[in-house]
Amino acid sequence: MNGADHLCDVLLAHGVDVCFANPGTSEMHFVAALDRRPQMRCILGLSEGVVTGAADGYGRMAGKPAATLLHTGPGLANGLANLHNARRARTPIVNVVGDHAAYHLHFDAPLTSDIESFARPVSHWLRRASGPDDVGPTARAACEAAVALPGVATVILPADAAWSAASTPPVEPHPPLGPVAADPGAIRAVAEAVRRAPGRVxxxxxxxAGHGEALAAAGRIARRHGIRLFGEVLIGRMERGRGHPPVTRIPYPIDLALAALADLDVLVLVDAPPPVAFFAYPGKPSRLTPGTCALLTLARPGEDAASALQGLADILGTGPAAGDGPAPAEAGTPGGALSEDAVAVILAQAMPEQAVICDEALTSARRFYALTQGAAPHDYLMNTGGAIGIGIPLACGAAVACPGRKTIALQADGSGLYTLQGLWTQAREALDVVTIVFANRAYAILQGEMRAVGVTRFGRNAERMLTLDEPALDWVALARGFGVEAARASTCEAFRDVLGAALKRPGPFLIEAVL
Structure with a gap:
């Protein structure tokens, strides 16, 4: 048994049985150890951004960590953007980064780098294995930290720690750790605030808190006591659709966000930080709640949100209630030239039960969330950290975690190009993903930001930095080149037909929706 064997055994003992990988020379002993353990599913990503984004999607939907395997500091650096998003989503991930053998570092070989400095900003927990006997304890601590926080736990694995014999004892199966209890005093304080400010909480x-028993309890409390439920500007995971309580997503545009929260006296935070503006704007506040609004924490990240909400319901005398009735569906059948809203309406009417929606459509699907409260029950995931290029990989990981459910990726064309290689992973693993590319051939969100700072006319330099034409992208050809079937639609009728066919067949399919 070498250090790499112990790392594999610890991962498996903690229920980590999926590894998204893009390995290099320093990790070959770990690859060999993985090869000796067929119970570990190993999935290759053609870029590290695919690896880390897929681990994020898997962790959000599975509720437990996947492992990643990255090659030294530069490999980690290639995956940093989606680890940043995972950190913001507080997704459990055991992030394994290989490094040179310890005795080789002082020679300053070409791939030598300061891995700790790369990893620290995107990691909730970080540790380098000091030798083969330390690999097992380091891996065990990482698995526990990833689940308890939850968050990204990074293990740096030197090559000689992986290949050298380890004398640590065999690894026993480890029961999963549960979240810690919330502060009873905080629960009582929230109950008192609810009683003092009826209708303005x-x-x-x-x-x-966005799914499962926690969401159900929040819905019962909200109905009984007139509380308005909000989701973050960028939602990590929310159960939505018929039978789930309506949760208003705080808008991305700052003026709309300020208006949405303007009449609150109290905002209760449940596994969420205080809401802030996405960017600073001249003359506008950074905090989205009014200065008179009290911010009270019911459950912090890592605490048991479901039990805290049930405890609040008990104090307030909130009994069981019937489920939410269906919200009205969007009326009418769009026709003619395809538009952003038409895509949202058609998909809201057609999506199957228990679909998983991975939304990185940015400006192109802003109305989708509102249009789907009355749709079939589904899970909704977003880009939580604002670093674009997560949509395709996020869908990969969600599909691995939920093999019996249809995953639908809403993808802006500009951000989709960052991790286009994820389509190959979908094809290789036969993942049941329908990707809808909103082909407006522009960085439309940045065009909006230019207008927000007062620039209403774009010159040639700005135009060429904010558009994606000359030449126009051919998403059908790109998808087919990676082994994914694809079709193009520019009318509502064509999109409806292609979407219907894609939803009925298994495996990956891409639709280029030309807007």
Whole structure:
């Protein structure tokens, strides 16, 4: 048994049985150890951004970590953007980064780098294995930290720690750790605030509060006591659709966000930080709640949001209630030239039960969230950290975690190009993903930001930095080149037909929606 064997055994003992990987020379002993353990599913990503984004999607939907395997500091650096997003989503991930043998570092070989400095900003927990006997304890601590926080736990694995014999004892199966209990005093304080400010209380649901028993309890409390439920500007995971309580997403545009929260006296934070503006704008506040609004924390990240919400319901005398009735569906059948709203309406009417929606459509799907409250029950995931290029990989990981459910990726064309290689992973693993590319051939979100700072006319330099034409992208050809079937639609009728066919067949399919 070498250090790499112990790392594999610790991962498996903690229920980590999926590894998204892009390995290099320093990790070959770990690859060999993985090869000796067929119970570990190993999935190759053609870029590190695919690896880390897929681990994020898997962790959000599976509720447990996947492992990643990255090659030294530069490989980690290639995956940093989606680890940043995972950190913001508080997704459990065991992030394994290989390094040179310890005795080789002082020679300053070409791939030598300061891995700790790369990893620290995107990691909730970080540790370098000091030798083969330390690999097992380091891996065990990483698995526990990833689940308890939850978040990104990074293990740096020197090559000689992986290949050298380890004398640590065999690894026993380890029961999963549960979240810690929330502060009873905080629960009582929230109950008193709800009683004092009827009708002017909001509740912001983040992290684990957006699904399962926590969301159900929040819905019962909201109905009984007139509390408004909010989701973060960028939602990590939210159960939505018929039978789930309506949760208003705080808008991205700052003026709309300020208006949405303007009349609150109290905002209760449940596994969520205080809401802030995405960017600073001259003359506008950074905090989105009014200065008179009290911010009260019911459950912090890592605490048991479901139990805290149930405890609040008990104090307030909130009994069981019937499920939410269906919200009205969007009326009418769009026709003619395809538009952003038409795509959203058609998909809201057609999506199957228990679909997983991975939304990185940015400006192109802003109305989709509102249009789908009355749609079939589904999970909704977003780019939580604002670093673009997560949509395709996020869908990969979600599909691995939920093999019996259809995953639908809403993808802006500009950000989709960052991790286009994820389509190959979808094809190789036969993942059940329908990717809808909103082909407006522009960085439309940046055009909007230019207008927000007062620039209403774009010159040639700005135009060429904010458009994606000359030449126009051919998403059908790109998808087919990676082994994914694809079709193009420019009318509502064509899109409806192609979408219907794609939803009925298994495996990956891409639709280029030309806007």
């Amino acid at each position: 909001g509740m912001l649901l983040g992290g684990r």
